[in-house]
Amino acid sequence: MPVANIQVSETPLVLYALRRADDALILGHRLSEWCGHAPMMEEDMALSNIALDLIGQARELYTYAAKAEGNDNDEDKLAYLRDVRQYRNLLLVEQPNGDFAQTLVRQFFYSAFADLYWRAMMTSRDTTLAAIAAKSEKESAYHLRHASEWIIRLGDGTEESHARAQAAIDHLWAFTGEMFAVDDGERALIHAGIAVDPGVLRGRWLKMLSDVVSEATLELPQNDWMQQGGRVGRHSEHLGHLLSELQSMQRTFPGLAW
Amino acid sequence: MYTQALNTAEADDRSLEDVAKAAQFQARIDAEERIEPNDWMPAAYRKTLTRQISQHAHSEIVGMLPEGNWITRAPTLRRKAALLAKVQDECGHGLYLYAAAETLGASREELVDTMLAGKAKYSSIFNYPTLTWADIGTIGWLVDGAAIMNQIPLCRCSYGPYARAMIRVCKEESFHQRQGYEIMLTLCRGSDEQKAMAQDALDRWWWPVLMMFGPPDATSQHSDTSTKWKIKRFSNDELRQKFVDATVPQAQYLGLTIPDPGMTQDADGHWRYSAIDWTEFKQVLAGNGPCNRDRMAARRKSHDEGAWVREAAAAYAAKRAQRQTAQAAE
Numbered sequence: 001m002p003v004a005n006i007q008v009s010e011t012p013l014v015l016y017a018l019r020r021a022d023d024a025l026i027l028g029h030r031l032s033e034w035c036g037h038a039p040m041m042e043e044d045m046a047l048s049n050i051a052l053d054l055i056g057q058a059r060e061l062y063t064y065a066a067k068a069e070g071n072d073n074d075e076d077k078l079a080y081l082r083d084v085r086q087y088r089n090l091l092l093v094e095q096p097n098g099d100f101a102q103t104l105v106r107q108f109f110y111s112a113f114a115d116l117y118w119r120a121m122m123t124s125r126d127t128t129l130a131a132i133a134a135k136s137e138k139e140s141a142y143h144l145r146h147a148s149e150w151i152i153r154l155g156d157g158t159e160e161s162h163a164r165a166q167a168a169i170d171h172l173w174a175f176t177g178e179m180f181a182v183d184d185g186e187r188a189l190i191h192a193g194i195a196v197d198p199g200v201l202r203g204r205w206l207k208m209l210s211d212v213v214s215e216a217t218l219e220l221p222q223n224d225w226m227q228q229g230g231r232v233g234r235h236s237e238h239l240g241h242l243l244s245e246l247q248s249m250q251r252t253f254p255g256l257a258w
Numbered sequence: 259m260y261t262q263a264l265n266t267a268e269a270d271d272r273s274l275e276d277v278a279k280a281a282q283f284q285a286r287i288d289a290e291e292r293i294e295p296n297d298w299m300p301a302a303y304r305k306t307l308t309r310q311i312s313q314h315a316h317s318e319i320v321g322m323l324p325e326g327n328w329i330t331r332a333p334t335l336r337r338k339a340a341l342l343a344k345v346q347d348e349c350g351h352g353l354y355l356y357a358a359a360e361t362l363g364a365s366r367e368e369l370v371d372t373m374l375a376g377k378a379k380y381s382s383i384f385n386y387p388t389l390t391w392a393d394i395g396t397i398g399w400l401v402d403g404a405a406i407m408n409q410i411p412l413c414r415c416s417y418g419p420y421a422r423a424m425i426r427v428c429k430e431e432s433f434h435q436r437q438g439y440e441i442m443l444t445l446c447r448g449s450d451e452q453k454a455m456a457q458d459a460l461d462r463w464w465w466p467v468l469m470m471f472g473p474p475d476a477t478s479q480h481s482d483t484s485t486k487w488k489i490k491r492f493s494n495d496e497l498r499q500k501f502v503d504a505t506v507p508q509a510q511y512l513g514l515t516i517p518d519p520g521m522t523q524d525a526d527g528h529w530r531y532s533a534i535d536w537t538e539f540k541q542v543l544a545g546n547g548p549c550n551r552d553r554m555a556a557r558r559k560s561h562d563e564g565a566w567v568r569e570a571a572a573a574y575a576a577k578r579a580q581r582q583t584a585q586a587a588e
Contacts, residue, residue: 029330032342036326037556039564041319041353048346055339062335076334100567156577157570164566249333249391256449258333258391258441 006073006081012185014069015088016195017129018078019231021061022089025079026239027110028054029246030097039100046146050107053139060132080250084233084240091230092175094239098168101154101161105168108147112208113179115140116201125193148212155216166218177226179205287488292418295361303487304362307417309378310489311359312369316380318352319373320553324388325397333391340437341394347430354427358419374558382539383470385547392445392452392459398438400460400467400505406431407501408471416488439508446512453513460509461517468531469539471498502529 008014031051038044062075092110097103118140121133154165180198182190189195213220229235244251249258279298286293293299322345329345332338356366372378383401388394409431412424445456472478472494484490492500506529509516520532541547 025335032329032338035329035342035345036322036349037560039560039567041349041356043564043567044322044349045346045353048342048349052339052342052346055335055342059335059339079335080333100564153571153574154567157574158566160566161570161573245330248331253333253449253451256452258337258444258448 004081005083005086006077008065008073008078008082008086009069009071011068012189013126013194014065015185016189017061017065017068019088021058021065021078022087023093023110024054024061025058026087026089026242027093027107028052028058029242030093030095031103031107033097034103043100047103050139050143050146053136053143057132057136057139060135064128064132076250080247084235084243086233087230087235087239087243088233089230089235089239090175090178091227091236092172092178094230094236094242095172095175096238098171099164101164102168102171104147104150104154105165105172107143108151108212109172109176109209110179111140111144111147113176113198113201113205115144116204116208117196117198120196120201124195129194144208151212151218152216155213155218162217165216169213169218170221173221173223174225174227177224178228178230181228181231183231284486287416287486290414290488291416292421293416294418302483306484306487307420307489308359308362308364308369311355311362311420312364312372313379313381315352315355315359315369316373316378317384318348318355320380320384320557322348322352323553323556324384324386324549325394327388328391328394331391332394337441344398344434344437347434351423351427351430354423358423361419370561374554374561376545376554379543381470382542382547383466384553385542385550386463386466387549389462390455390459392442392455393463395438395441395445395456396459396463398434398436399442399508400438400463401470402431402435402438403505404467404470404501406435407497407504411491411497412489414488414491442512442514446514456512457514460514464517465534465538466542468498468502468534469536469542471495471501473536473539474534499528502531503527 008018010018028051031047031054034047035044035051038047058079059075062078066073066075066078090110092106095102095106115137118133118137122130122137124130124133151165154161156162180202182198186195190197209220280300283293283299283303293303325341325345325348329338329342332341356369359369360366369378373380383404388397406428409424409428413421413428415421415424442456445452475493475495478494506516506521506523518532522530524530542550545551
């Protein structure tokens with residue numbers, strides 16, 4: 001019995017949960033690629049820890065999305081049986097690990113946002129999302145602290161680390177705009193007090209970034225052209241490869257329990 | 259994850275030590291007292307332990323690779339999280355053990371460099387490849403099972419920091435072992451394809467796992483001093499037999515066949531296994547296992563590619579210290 005892609009009825013609430021779940025899973029997966037290969041054992045531990053937090057968040061969000069959808073889907077079907085065009089994550093989180101600087105800058109941009117976002121979501125009228133937010137906020141605060149400390153060390157470390165950190169910032173900057181974008185479905189959820197408007201977080205996000213980046217003797221790019229598409233399934237070429245690996249067992253042995 | 263009996267014979271150095279101190283030291287060992295880092299100890303005791311603990315640490319770190327090979331392909335999110343947490347535990351064991359080795363006066367950098375230079379050993383089991391998901395279950399069940407068998411007695415090892423590290427490590431290993439067995443149970447209750455996958459993994463891992471306990475007692479060169487110092491409390495063959503006796507019923511419960519047609523059960527209940535192919539063991543130890551080169555290459559690559567990060571952290575720490583000194587002087 002070959003299992004094709006599942007179909008998901010993307011109501012605004014389902015889509016909302018799915019987008020955040022996909023962010024967490026894809027970034028968690030990327031970080032898990034470091035396990036056993038980090039520059040020092042402490043970072044094998046730290047990056048795995050962060051990956052575990054994110055995968056945990058993804059599982060809760062997928063489970064909630066499946067429940068909100070009310071069909072036969074579950075966390076594993078949502079993770080393993082949707083193709084690239086059905087994934088809804090930010091382009092930022094699917095970008096390859098690159099060197100350690102690229103991984104940490106990606107994490108820094110995301111965690112600075114996630115920390116503010118989950119804190120704001122704690123007052124969501126949706127009690128499940130508020131509960132997930134309460135847990136995720138604590139985790140994100142720690143992720144942000146870890147990433148910020150590294151940005152400072154890399155930026156204000158050696159000439160080489162400075163150059164690599166700056167290159168990573170320049171490379172990944174164009175993927176940050178998507179975090180603040182809102183579509184009509186989300187606007188309705190914001191209006192209903194279920195979601196928060198990410199736009200109002202941007203000022204504080206930028207301030208957090210600027211403070212760390214300047215302490216790191218680095219600079220944020222002036223270029224404000226932003227890539228978009230992840231939220232509607234128009235991804236970079238990288239995501240397909242990630243998914244083919246992530247989903248290989250479920251695609252090779254359809255319908256089995258593991 | 260695990261260290262095996264790799265120690266080589268240590269020259270008896272009592273002639274170089276104060277004979278009275280050596281006698282006192284042995285008396286403490288005999289009285290089951292723990293030796294602590296600042297206590298006097300024979301140079302050979304220090305050397306033996308440094309080597310054993312660091313080999314154990316290297317094994318934990320290299321051991322992350324075969325299982326890490328499946329983190330990105332784990333079949334469900336629950337399995338993915340559990341495997342990632344498990345491999346992270348192995349790293350924690352490595353760190354913990356390097357710290358224990360450091361209490362003997364070695365530095366982690368120096369020990370890691372020795373390993374990367376190919377001059378230190380690690381458990382040969384990690385030189386075998388993980389080909390299917392069932393290998394992840396089998397490693398947890400058998401490799402961690404063998405590790406526990408070896409490490410439980412080390413919780414009473416005469417050297418305090420090592421013994422205490424083993425207590426914590428064994429608790430985690432025991433959890434890993436149950437997790438591995440649960441993967442096997444799921445496979446064995448699954449489709450024919452899954453059962454075949456489980457059997458194939460057992461077929462490939464069984465003999466290498468038995469080799470984890472080290473060479474047979476008759477040919478083992480060095481157990482004497484380790485036993486006298488209460489670093490080692492059971493012989494390789496004793497531990498191997500305990501492991502086989504514990505594992506056979508587990509395999510039977512799974513409905514799997516141990517790939518040893520000659521295996522028989524004694525009247526006293528012990529399972530007698532066939533002769534082990536020690537040529538293979540020696541070849542793997544000599545660097546000719548299926549993955550020796552890949553494992554070392556992976557460790558060296560991470561180390562080399564991470565050099566600039568470690569340098570950056572050190573440079574930043576130096577700058578910060580300098581700033582603080584300058585500030586204090588103002």
